[in-house]
Amino acid sequence: MASSTTRPDVQGSQAQGGAQGPGVARRLLDSSATLSYDPLTEVDWETPLDKDFHGASPEWCTLFGTAYWNEMTEVQRRELTRQEAASVACTGIWFEMILQQLILRDVYAKDASDDTVQWALTEIADECRHSIMFARGARKLGAPAYRPRRLAVELGRAFKTVAFGEAAYAAILVAEEVLDVMQRDWMRDERVVPFVRTINNIHVVEESRHMKFAREEMRRHLEKAGPVRRNIHAFVIAVAAYVIVTSMVNKKVYANAGLDEERALAEARANEHHKAMLRSSCAGLMDFLASCRLLTRPALAFYQRAHLI
Template sequence: MDTTLGATLDPARRTTHDASQRLLDSSAALSYDPMTEVDWDAPLDPSHYGLNPEWSTLYGTRLWSEMTEQQRVTLTRHEVASIMSTGIWFEMILQQMVLRDQYCADYSRPDFQFALTEIADECRHSIMFARACQKMGISAYFPTRSSIQLGRGFKSLATAEVAYGGILVAEEVLDVMQRDWMRGEQVLPIVRTTSKIHVVEESRHMKFARQEMRERIEGAGPRRRQTSALVIAVAAHVIVSNMVNEKVYAAAGLDPARALAEAGANEHHKTLMRSSCAHLMEFLDELGLLTRPALAFYKRVSMV
């Protein structure tokens, strides 16, 4: 670590400097190359799910009990492909926001260097998810047209705690899901391995996002906190509502209207979502970013 530089910083900046250096050291010690870590040539076992069945949007519903085993396998594969597609979409937004944030920053600082390391990670993750979907024989799923346009605005305008808050939301929600999938014995090995890679490397990204949010929000007044809280919540709503595309149900041979209705009323899935967001909500509350208007958006997608 550059102790000379660290010694010249004020205590708050020195803490950020040291934390970023630790993340850089961790990246150097433990990172993966998906092109060699994933067995892309292995055949797919037709009995393996795309994700743990418990994470399916229809698990526990009457429709789920009526589905054949093949329909369940097909649905979960399309669901995970949709989630991966949404991940690629947001990772492209993330990369642009981080690049804007670091434009002409101090190149010698470890937080600048880790930001570029994160961008490199996200590029590999996007290619990894794209190849996994291709391997499963599933075409890309896309967000709604309005969400794509909102994403354009968000990636162009979001700064400071709003940008890193949006990043943290996307990463935290997916992290809990993938920690479960990577241990699922019924889950396709290709999904288990890509989930493991993503979990390990995203854990550093989440620490960096939290670190940046704490630093950027420090000293902010009530009005700024209210505004930032609302924008982050709207971004979270857009991300989560696009994770599972409604077309996955038709792909599994289901009646889309009935499937959407039962998925929307599925208390089991809502409980899983709330539990996966518990730590995120605690952190946002700690920063004064869990306001009443923000809560209304989180509740709409069962994040609280």
Template sequence: MSTESTAPQRGGEDVSRRLLDSAATLSYDPADEVDWDAPLDPDLYGLNPEWSTLFGTPLWQEMTERQRITLTRHEVCSIMSTGIWFEMILQQMVLRDQYVADPGRADFQFALTEIADECRHSIMFARACEKMGASGYFPTRASIELGRGFKTLAAAETAYGGILVAEEVLDVMQRDWMRGENVLPLVRTTSKIHVVEESRHMKFARQEIREKMRDAGPVRRRTSSLAIAIAAYVIVSNMVNKGVYAAAGLDTERAVKEAAGNTYHHALMRSSCAHLMDFLGRAGLLTRPAMAIYQRAHML
């Protein structure tokens, strides 16, 4: 085997080994790290108000402070519920990718470490939603079926691209939430745990994408870029269920309309996706059709 062909494998192994060392040094058990018995301060938000889909709209100005607090708690629970949905997809894709792989390799071992992390994260999000009294938000039926197909068919850079998109978008949001002094400690702590551990998952996904795209031809690049963009659109469009507006006592039809036209929130999403778009561009996964989908999702 040539030096050129073995070098990328060694590079991937080195990255995975460092990630395994990091996981051994800095990981959390939400059952112990989160104070599940602490009462929820009635005056604290579920997420930074600036991240609410209605922040800056005329409807937001009309809402009472209690409605704003209630809305943000339901919004964060909807986002967490979407996270659980995609983490279940993620786990199946990673397991399939590592099926009968060499268990002595560091990338195999880190892949299983990531799956273990995701299981804990899903339980953590489920408990947080239950604590806030806002569990039961699900993607649309069409999105659920698309997700079923994606987890079954997506492979190589398409699978890891979908994983990266979901993790990057949530990561930027949670970095703000974990620092928000007006945000519930429950959300701040769960966000911190997720940010720290997902940073390793994102490094792993980027490395897998680089390796799998190294020999990809133009047709494969176009196909994969489009599939990842569609997955991104489905994920982002399902983050906030319209039921959150009814939970806050709002006119759902009006709230959905104002959220859809909220240019402030659109700009916030675009800025939060800048690093992701830069990486996809450098990886050759930002074709014109893909860019059109990202623009429709206000990610570009």
């Protein structure tokens, strides 16, 4: 069984995925061949869960800094971070299933010998492994199979059916960017249970390539977008971002951690610390969307409601 501590592979992956211009897909394929993981062997699934560890960095907990947090015991705090980490993982599975369908539709009936199509298929394979990894991780954390609320599920069903071009790739980018920042914190935090740190390291390394590809595809599609299409997609992307971010932490995590769900929800909604963490995590993403002229006034309203800006 491989070690369950994080490995210093992120910088190497970013460097390999950072080139610009033609040949991006080929460079990403080469990077994937050099640096990819099999979670079934890389993650320590056998060692029993050590409940002396958190499931995520406490600072990322939705109740961190609240009066309720200050009243909680360390045992309760650790359990809540484990439940929230599991909820984020389950939301990740939901969205990875959506993005796999988006990518498949984008490359359907295209030349499979083309590097771009081969990279898209490689990304889908990565996401399949990630989904299994997240599911096993959530189960090991002692959490149920958290699912987004019914409205989010149905909106996701519609989005994966009709979204195309820059809207599809921007939604992928939004979901992965938010996860990327928090998971970089978690994977380096020795308070977090080791197998979760390994999961986060794998995801950060491999998603850095996915985000590079999404940015390139967004730019390519937007070259053909007129003002009407650009404004419509700016709004659709913002709504998708709102649904994704507000679905990350299921409200049932509080009861499952032994807390008063009603009080916890109220304090989490008013938690300025958590809102600031989200805004900080999305600073680079918002700069990129602004450079693409996708931060229209209607879009900004949804990003502000999701505390991303």
